[in-house]
Amino acid sequence: MIDLRLLRENPDLVKASQRARGADESRVDALLAADAARREAVKRTDDLRGEQKSASQAVKKATPEERPAVLERAKTLAAQVKDAEEALRAADVALREAHLRIPNVVHDGVPPGGEDDAVTLRTVGELPVHDFPVRDHLEIGEALGAIDMERGAKVSGARFYFLTGPGALLEFALAQLAISRAVAAGFTPVIAPALVRPEAMEGTGFLGEHDEEVYRVERDDLYLVGTSEVALAGMHSNEVLDLAAGPRRYAGWSSCFRREAGSYGKDTRGIIRVHWFDKVEMFSFCRPEEAAEEHLRLLAWEEEFLQLLELPYRVVDIAAGDLGTSAARKYDIEAWFPSQGTYRELTSTSDCTTFQARRLAIRYRDADGRPQPAATLNGTLCAIARTIACLLEVHQRADGSVHVPVALRPWLGGVELLTPGMTLVAPVPTA
Template sequence: MIDLRQLREHPDLVKASQRARGADESRVDDLLAADAARREAVKRADDLRAEQKTASQAVKKATPEERPAVLERAQALAAQVKQAEEALRTADAALRAAHLRIANVVHDGVPPGGEDDAVTLRTVGEVPAYDFPVRDHVEIGELLGAIDIERGAKVSGARFYFLTGPGALLEFALVQLAITRAVAAGFTPVVAPALVRPEAMEGTGFLGEHDEEVYRVERDDLYLVGTSEVALAGMHKDEVLDLAGGPRRYAGWSSCFRREAGSYGKDTRGIIRVHWFDKVEMFSFCRPEEAAAEHLRLLAWEEEFLQALELPYRVVDIAAGDLGTSAARKYDIEAWFPTQNTYRELTSTSDCTTFQARRLNIRYKDEAGRNQVAATLNGTLCAIARTIACLLEVHQRADGSVHVPVALRPWLGGHELLTPGMSLAAPAPVA
């Protein structure tokens, strides 16, 4: 949630952010009114408690003649205090509800507009040319025995799949490469839970307007995460972190689940838009003044990973109207998909400033020893299903084989090619 001090001092800035997002500007006025009402309720309750304390002391000092009237006054004040405290609880609830309806304040320089208004910052790598009819990742995956869509649908329904043989090995190789590189960059590896409590979902901004995307296990009041960002953020809920040595970074692996509500008819073929996939997610806690630089570091690590996979890509600055609730700025990296003749998102990284940490009560101590709200950032290092789809398409060859990027070979038995009917054992050394 946003900083109420910022709201009180710069309401026009918050309103401008709402306009840039295409969100309801009147919610800012609602929050201002709720904040004022809550502060008034606090003052009234405090004033009445002070009067009640004075009246209680007066009862002790009253003469027998004065005592009945003084006692009556004290009892009346006790009833008023009870009413004022109930009014304060109501005002607290109203303030929280209004607070949760306001998205994070977007950074200066974020492009205005919606999904089609993202700005390309740079394009890296050459788009490959093919002298044969290109196959999509489903056809290549079936030739290799790597992807089984039909049986995935038979077992679980639409937008599910099996990764088999070389497809399964590709998943394990990508995870190993991602985690190895993350650890080398100073991240702590984490295997994160895929089921979380409601407060973790709300704290990271994935409930409210976005809850139609989320799977809920109603019997246990738990949610299936759409990203391990949720669990990694919630891991330090109600804690004070030591950030004196710099950002605290985690690389979390988990399965991710998305209902894909509203995507009817989009990407129905293959494993680009699915209900379940595995992902390696970077997450960082840092001081607010370090967040902008940390955001660029996360982006750089994502770029280095795609370069290691030998994939052409472009970096885009996402427009305000396409930002998630918690993000003040987001960069996407879109890789080239030959059969679609376009770039599609493979990774993203978001600066959430203090928005999530304020909801989750995650703090750090400043130089004076005072508790301050931390900043949080996240970045996808590898969304595995979509990355496999891209790898198969970009690195395909005319005979149905697929080039294996050099960086992945140590975890694929040293194989330079994936070929139909291949043995999955490591190739014999060359004499």
Template sequence: MIDLRLVRENPDLVRASQRARGADESLVDALLAADAERRAAVKAADDLRGEQKAASQAVRGASKEERPAVLEKAKALAAAVKEAEEAERTADAALHALHLRIPNVVHPDVPPGGEDDAVTLRTVGEVPTYDFEVKDHLQIGEALGAIDMERGAKVSGARFYFLTGPGALLEFALAQLAVSRAVAAGFTPVVAPALVKPEAMEGTGFLGEHDEEVYRIERDDLYLVGTSEVALAGMHAREVLDLSAGPRRYAGWSSCFRREAGSYGKDTRGIIRVHWFDKVEMFSFCAPDEAEAEHRRLLQWEEEFLQLLELPYRVVDIAAGDLGTSAARKFDIEAWFPSQGTYRELTSTSDCTTFQSRRLAIRSRDADGKPQPVATLNGTLCAIARTIACLLEVHQQADGSVHVPAALRPWLGGHAVLSPGMALAPAQLL
């Protein structure tokens, strides 16, 4: 959640952020009113508790004649305190509910507009040309024996799939490369749970307006994560972190689940937009004044990874109206998909400032030793299914084979190409 002091001291800034997002700016005034009501309720309860304390002391010093009246007053004050404390709890709950509804304040450099208004910052690599008819990743994957959508749908329904043979091995190779790169950059590898409690989902901003995207296990009151960001953020909830040596960084591996509500008819073919995929996610806790620099570092690591995969891409600065609830700024990397003749999102990285840490009570100590909220940032290093789709398309060859980037070959038995019908010996490849 945003800093309540910021709302009190600079409400126009928060209203402007709401307008930029296309969100309801009247919520800012409602939050200010709820804050005033809560402070009034707290003062009223404190004043009554003070009177009650004085009345209790008066009972002890009262004479026999005075005692009944003093006791009656103390009794009335006790009832009034009880009512005032209930009013305080009600006002606090109302304030909290409104506070949760306001998304993070957008960074001043974020472009205005919506989904179609992202600004391209740079384009890296040349878009490949082919002297043969380009196939999409599903055609290539089926010919390789790498993707089986039909049986995925038979077992689990639409937007599910099997990765088989070279497809499964590509997943393991990408995971190995991503994790090894992250560890070399100083990240601690984490295998994160894919099921989390409601407070972790709410704390990271994935409930509320986004809850239609989330799978919920009602019997156990747990949620399937759409990204390991949720578990990694929640891992340090209600803790005070030592960041004296710099940011604390994790590379989380987990399966991810998304209902894709509202995406009916979009990307129904292949494994670009699916209900389940595996992902390696970078997550960083750092001091708030280091967040912008850390955001750039996460983006740099994402770019380096795609360069190792020999994929042409562009970096875009996402517009305010297309930001998620928690993000103050977000960069996407869109890679080239030949079958579509366009760039599509492959990774993203978001600076969530102190928005998530305030919800989850994650703090570090400042120079004076006082606990303060930390900044949290996330970045996808490799969303594996979509990356496999892009690899197959970009690196396809006329004979149906697929070029293997050099960085992946150590985990694919040294093979420079994957070909239909080729024998892949697991002992050699893993």
């Protein structure tokens, strides 16, 4: 959630952020009113408690003649304190509800507008030239025996799939490459739970306006995560972190689940937009003043990974209206999909400033030893299903084979080409 001091001191800045997002400015006024009401409730409660304490002292000192009136006064004050405390609890609830309705304040320079208003910052790599009819990833994957959508739908319904043979090995290879690169960069690897409590979902900003995207296990009051960002952030809720040595970084692997509500008719073919996929996610806790630089580091690691996969891509600065609740700035990396003749999102990285940490009570100690909200950042290193789709399309060849990027070969037994009917080779760890 946003800093209430910022709201009080500069409400126009928060309103400008709402306008850039295309969000409701009146929510800022509602939050200001709720904040003022809560502070007034605190003052009234404290004042009455002070009077009640004085009345209690007066009872001890009262003469027999004074005692009935003093006791009556103390009784009246006790009832007033009880009412004031109840009003304060209601004011706390109203403030939190109003607070949760305000998304993060966008950074200066973030493009205003919505999904179509992102700004391309750079384009990297040469687009592949195919002198044969380009096939999409599903046609290639089915020919290789790597993807089985029909049986995925039979078992689980639409937008589910099996990865088989070379498809399954590609999943493991991408995960191993991503984790090994993350560890080399100083990240702690984490296998994160895919089921989390409501507090973790709300704290990371994935409830409220995003409810329709989330799977919920109602019997147990748990949610299936759409990204391990949720579990990684929640891992340190209600803790004070030691960030004296720099950011604390995790690379989390988990299965991810998204209902894809509102995406009817979009990417129904293949494994680009599915209900379940596996992902390696980078997550960083740092001091707020380090967040902007840390954001660029996460972006650089994402770019390095796509370069290892020999994929052409572009980096885009996402517009305010497409940021999501928690992000103050987000960069997407969109890779080239030949069958569609366009770039599609493959990874993203978001600077969430102190927004999530305030909700989750994640703090660090400043130079004076005082607890302060930490900053949180996330970045997808590899969304595996979509990356497999892109690899198959970009690296396809006329004879139906698929070029294997050099960086992936150690995790695929050294093979240079995936071919229909190929004999699978088990990866052999290097000494």
